[in-house]
Amino acid sequence: MTDHTLTLDGLKGSVTVHAFDAVADAVAYVVAQVAGVLKSEVASKGHALITGAGGSTPKAVYEGLSGLNLDWPKITLTQVDERFVPLDSASSNTLMMATALTPAIQAGLNFVTLIQDMDDAGECAKKAESVIRSIEGVEVTSDKPIFDLTLLGMGADAHYASIFPGHAINAEVYDTTALVLPVAPSGTEAEPKLPRITLTVPALNRSKRILLLITGAEKLEVLRSAILSDDPYTSPIGAFIAQSPVPLDVVWAA
Ligand SMILES: O=C1O[C@H](COP(=O)(O)O)[C@@H](O)[C@H](O)[C@H]1O
Numbered sequence: 001m002t003d004h005t006l007t008l009d010g011l012k013g014s015v016t017v018h019a020f021d022a023v024a025d026a027v028a029y030v031v032a033q034v035a036g037v038l039k040s041e042v043a044s045k046g047h048a049l050i051t052g053a054g055g056s057t058p059k060a061v062y063e064g065l066s067g068l069n070l071d072w073p074k075i076t077l078t079q080v081d082e083r084f085v086p087l088d089s090a091s092s093n094t095l096m097m098a099t100a101l102t103p104a105i106q107a108g109l110n111f112v113t114l115i116q117d118m119d120d121a122g123e124c125a126k127k128a129e130s131v132i133r134s135i136e137g138v139e140v141t142s143d144k145p146i147f148d149l150t151l152l153g154m155g156a157d158a159h160y161a162s163i164f165p166g167h168a169i170n171a172e173v174y175d176t177t178a179l180v181l182p183v184a185p186s187g188t189e190a191e192p193k194l195p196r197i198t199l200t201v202p203a204l205n206r207s208k209r210i211l212l213l214i215t216g217a218e219k220l221e222v223l224r225s226a227i228l229s230d231d232p233y234t235s236p237i238g239a240f241i242a243q244s245p246v247p248l249d250v251v252w253a254a
Contacts, residue, residue: 001025006252010227012242017223017250023060023215026253030151030213031064033249037149037209042074047136049076049146051199051207053153053161054083054093057215061151062100073108076135077101080152080204081162082114084121084182084195091194110135114180114197121182121195128197129180143206146179150207150246154214157191158226158237162198164191169198170232174243179203201240210248212237220252 002025006017020026034050041048052058083091087098094113098105105111112135116127133140154160162183163173167190169183180203183196204210214223222237229235230242241248 001028003029008224008227008250010241011230011238015223015227015241015248015250017220017252020251020253023253026213026215026251027060027064030058030061030211030251031068033211034061034065034149034151035068035070038070038075041148042071045137047074047076048148049078049135049137050149050151051078051080051147052097052151053080053213054096055153055155056096057153057213058151059096059100061213062097066101066104070104072104073110075104075108076110076112078112078132078135079114079199080150080160081183081196081198083162083192084115084124084197086118087113087115121184121197125178125180125182125197129178132179145206145208146203147207148209150204150210152204152210152212154212154219154223154237155191156218156222158222158235159191160212160237160240161204162192162196163201163232163236163240165236166190166233167192170236170239173198174201174232174239176200176202179206201243204240205243205245207246210244210246212248212250214250214252215254217254220254223250223252 117124226238232239
């Protein structure tokens with residue numbers, strides 16, 4: 001497994017990309033990084049809390065983590081974002097993550113879905129926020145990190161979490177006291193077509209470390225262009241990276 005470091009020139013400095021020849025190598029790198037954080041946080045403070053992306057790319061990471069002999073009862077994993085769909089829907093990030101993480105859940109992993117109410121997306125976001133705020137070790141009254149690590153993904157339209165280009169959520173999600181917000185469907189042909197629930201930027205910024213896992217030549221080019229702009233409406237991931245106070249590593253494989 002060779003990590004060829006790439007440097008992408010961005011609007012505000014450069015972004016380092018850990019580039020691998022094969023997706024399996026990028027996945028193995030991410031699994032090792034996440035496992036290292038989980039072990040050290042459990043050893044130092046007795047528990048760990050991380051958050052992870054949905055979609056298709058991180059599934060192999062969750063499967064890889066799930067095969068490890070970690071102290072799962074001391075670990076909580078929640079979601080970066082979710083489609084507001086029933087938990088048995090093929091579009092459900094919860095279903096994907098819970099399936100990939102089945103052995104870890106059976107061994108005691110506390111997997112916290114953002115779907116905490118199926119009647120109303122706004123209520124669901126509020127309930128998800130309340131659940132996150134009640135997790136062991138989360139200090140609501142300080143600005144200390146909440147998440148020991150965040151695993152982000154990115155769509156080919158430069159969206160991250162459920163923060164999409166051209167969407168009204170961009171006016172709200174950077175400057176809010178909420179940790180979790182509902183995201184309305186765009187109402188046009190543009191994404192998102194489904195209502196969604198997302199962690200906000202202040203919530204993501206309360207991570208000790210962020211890994212952004214992307215695969216394929218197209219997404220690398222999308223990222224290369226996106227980081228030349230910090231306009232959230234045209235360049236969501238570029239805007240996020242430009243404002244990020246958190247050390248962020250991009251991990252990529254063709
Ligand atoms: O809809 C989503 O898409 C992005 C990217 O997903 P991928 O299938 O291209 O890997 C993902 O990061 C996000 O969590 C998810 O809700």
